[in-house]
Amino acid sequence: MSPAVAIFFVLAALAVFGSISLIIQREPIHSALSLIVVMVALAGLYLLMGAEFVAAVQIIVYGGAIMVLFVFVIMLLNAGEEERTNFSRLATFAGIPLALAVTGFIAAAIARSSGALPAAATSGALTDTKTLSTLLFSDFVYPFELTSFLILVAILGAIVLAQREN
Amino acid sequence: MVPTNYYLILSAILFGLGIVAFVFKRNIIAIFMAIELMLNAVNLAFVAFSQSLGKVDGEVFVLFVIVVAAAEAAVGLGIIILTARTRRSLNVERADLLKL
Numbered sequence: 001m002s003p004a005v006a007i008f009f010v011l012a013a014l015a016v017f018g019s020i021s022l023i024i025q026r027e028p029i030h031s032a033l034s035l036i037v038v039m040v041a042l043a044g045l046y047l048l049m050g051a052e053f054v055a056a057v058q059i060i061v062y063g064g065a066i067m068v069l070f071v072f073v074i075m076l077l078n079a080g081e082e083e084r085t086n087f088s089r090l091a092t093f094a095g096i097p098l099a100l101a102v103t104g105f106i107a108a109a110i111a112r113s114s115g116a117l118p119a120a121a122t123s124g125a126l127t128d129t130k131t132l133s134t135l136l137f138s139d140f141v142y143p144f145e146l147t148s149f150l151i152l153v154a155i156l157g158a159i160v161l162a163q164r165e166n
Numbered sequence: 167m168v169p170t171n172y173y174l175i176l177s178a179i180l181f182g183l184g185i186v187a188f189v190f191k192r193n194i195i196a197i198f199m200a201i202e203l204m205l206n207a208v209n210l211a212f213v214a215f216s217q218s219l220g221k222v223d224g225e226v227f228v229l230f231v232i233v234v235a236a237a238e239a240a241v242g243l244g245i246i247i248l249t250a251r252t253r254r255s256l257n258v259e260r261a262d263l264l265k266l
Contacts, residue, residue, distance in 0.1 A: 058232070070239070
C-alpha cells in the first residue's frame with residue numbers, strides 16, 4: 001500500500017467516525033465539534049488530491065466561519081440535550097432503509113462505471129491556484145459577480161429575520 | 167495515487183450518513199448540520215472528478231457551493247433563532263403549525 005493510499009484511509013476513517021459521532025451525540029455542541037472534525041479531514045483529502053486552494057477555503061470558510069456561526073447560535077439559544085419522542089422511533093424504521101438505499105444506488109453506479117474514469121488523482125500540482133483564479137475570473141466571472149448579490153441578500157435576510165419585533 | 171473510485175465511494179458514504187442524521191436528529195440545529203454534511207460530501211465528489219478529468223471547473227464549482235452554503239447558514243440560522251423564540255423549543259416536532 002502506497003503512502004498516499006494509507007493517508008487516504010486514515011482521513012476517510014476520521015471523516016466517517018466524525019459523521020457517526022454527529023449522529024450519536026445528543027448535545028448540539030458535541031455534534032458541531034464532530035462536524036468540524038469531518039471538515040478538517042475533508043480538507044486533508046483535498047490536499048492529498050492536490051487542490052490546495054480548495055483545502056484552504058474549506059478550513060477558513062467551513063471550519064472557521066460557518067461553524068463559528070453554528071456555535072454562536074447554539075450558545076445564544078442555550079441548546080441542551082435532544083429530547084426523544086415517539087416519532088423518532090418511526091424515523092429509525094424509515095430512515096435507515098432510505099439511507100442504505102441511496103448509498104447503495106450511488107455505490108453501485110460508481111462500481112459499474114469504474115472503467116470509464118481516467119486513472120486517478122495525482123497528488124501533483126495539476127491545478128495550481130493561478131489556473132483556478134484565471135478560470136474563475138474569465139469563464140465564471142458572471143456567476144462570481146452574482147454570488148456577491150447572493151451574499152448581500154442573505155445578509156439582509158438574516159438581519160430582517162433575527163431582529164426583535166417592536 | 168489514490169483511485170478516484172475511493173473518493174467517490176467515501177463521498178457516497180458521507181452523503182448517506184448525512185441522510186441518516188437528517189432523518190434521525192430532532193434538534194433543528196443538528197438537522198441543519200446534517201445538510202452541511204451532505205454539501206461537504208458533494209464537494210468531495212466534485213474535487214475528485216475535477217482531479218480525475220484534469221479540469222479545474224469542478225474546483226470552481228466547489229467554491230460556489232461553499233459560498234451558497236455560507237449564505238444558507240446565515241439565513242437558516244436566522245430562521246432557527248426566530249422559531250426558537252416563538253416556539254420556546256428547538257425540537258422540530260414542536261414546530262408543526264404554520265401560524266401560531
